[in-house]
Amino acid sequence: MLDVLRENFGHLFEDELLVEISRVSKYTKVDAGDTLMELGSSVTHMPLLIEGAIKIFRLDDDYREQILYFLERGDTCALTLNCCVGKVHSEIKAVAEVDSELIFVPAEYMETFLKYHSWSKFVFDSFNNRLVELLEVIDSLAFMKLDERLYNYLRDKVLINSNQLLEITHSIIAQEMNTSRVVISRVLKKLELENKIKLHRNKIEVIEI
DNA sequence: TCATTAACACGGG
DNA sequence: CCCGTGTTAATGA
Known part of the structure; x- marks a missing residue:
């Protein structure tokens, strides 16, 4: 030791x-x-x-x-x-x-x-x-909107796992951020439309850091 | 206006 | 079939 x-x-x-x-x-x-x-x-x-x-x-x-x-x-x-x-x-x-x-x-x-x-x-x-x-x-x-908070949270995870591809579900994120799964799904969809992430089943790919 | 809750359909494993 | 996901409607703060 x-x-x-x-x-x-x-x-x-x-x-x-x-x-x-x-x-x-x-x-x-x-x-x-x-x-x-x-x-x-x-x-x-x-x-x-x-x-x-x-x-x-x-x-x-x-x-x-x-x-x-x-x-x-x-x-x-x-x-x-x-x-x-x-x-x-x-x-x-x-x-x-x-x-x-x-x-x-x-x-x-x-x-x-x-x-x-x-x-x-x-x-x-x-x-x-x-x-x-x-x-x-x-x-x-x-002060921050949920979409910014969520994006920061995802980027933290990417840095910690040193992997752009996060294995996580929407409901887990909702639990950790103390909100509901519906909201996370909706905001994630929005981030995907902004080309910041890509959504897959059980996986989220963060495009840019 | 926006989150929450419940409900439903779809599809992959 | 079960679970994760995407969506909607109703309700409330």
Whole structure:
């Protein structure tokens, strides 16, 4: 695990810290679709993403979900950071978008690692990055039309899967974006007429990025 | 005006 | 036959 850490986080953390992390953490592989965190579960570990992508959802009172953003290589989850320090329950749900590899750092080391300057910088930067992304989410929900939101969502998926051809159904998209299947079908059709995508059964081809 | 819900037809696997 | 898709009509915010 130390080698994996050096390879992916060597540019961020000094070797002494990498050694400490590797001594106390757990290295895990997950498959696409695995749920890493349920709403309300207690958070005991903080994830460092080595490979793959994790999608983060917010859930409303009726358990309808709204996708917030994707975590990618080198990221951690700022909302989890908050949970670890405050020892509160999770406000979000996390699902692996593709096969992924993570390292889980036990929550109790969150604070002791702060003695490393590189760690505290990493934590602050993560908060900052997530805040910026959350502002983008707010913009998107408040000001953007559904067709723009949907197109952005599809482009994100293309980047993460590094494949123009997405294997996904209209109803899954509707769930992730918290709207109805009818609307997604209609907007997708519109995007197709604008030559931005091509529709196939169970598949969506994104033409331009 | 636009989303949601229900309902229906079509077609591929 | 089941499921994904495309569409429409009714209803509501």
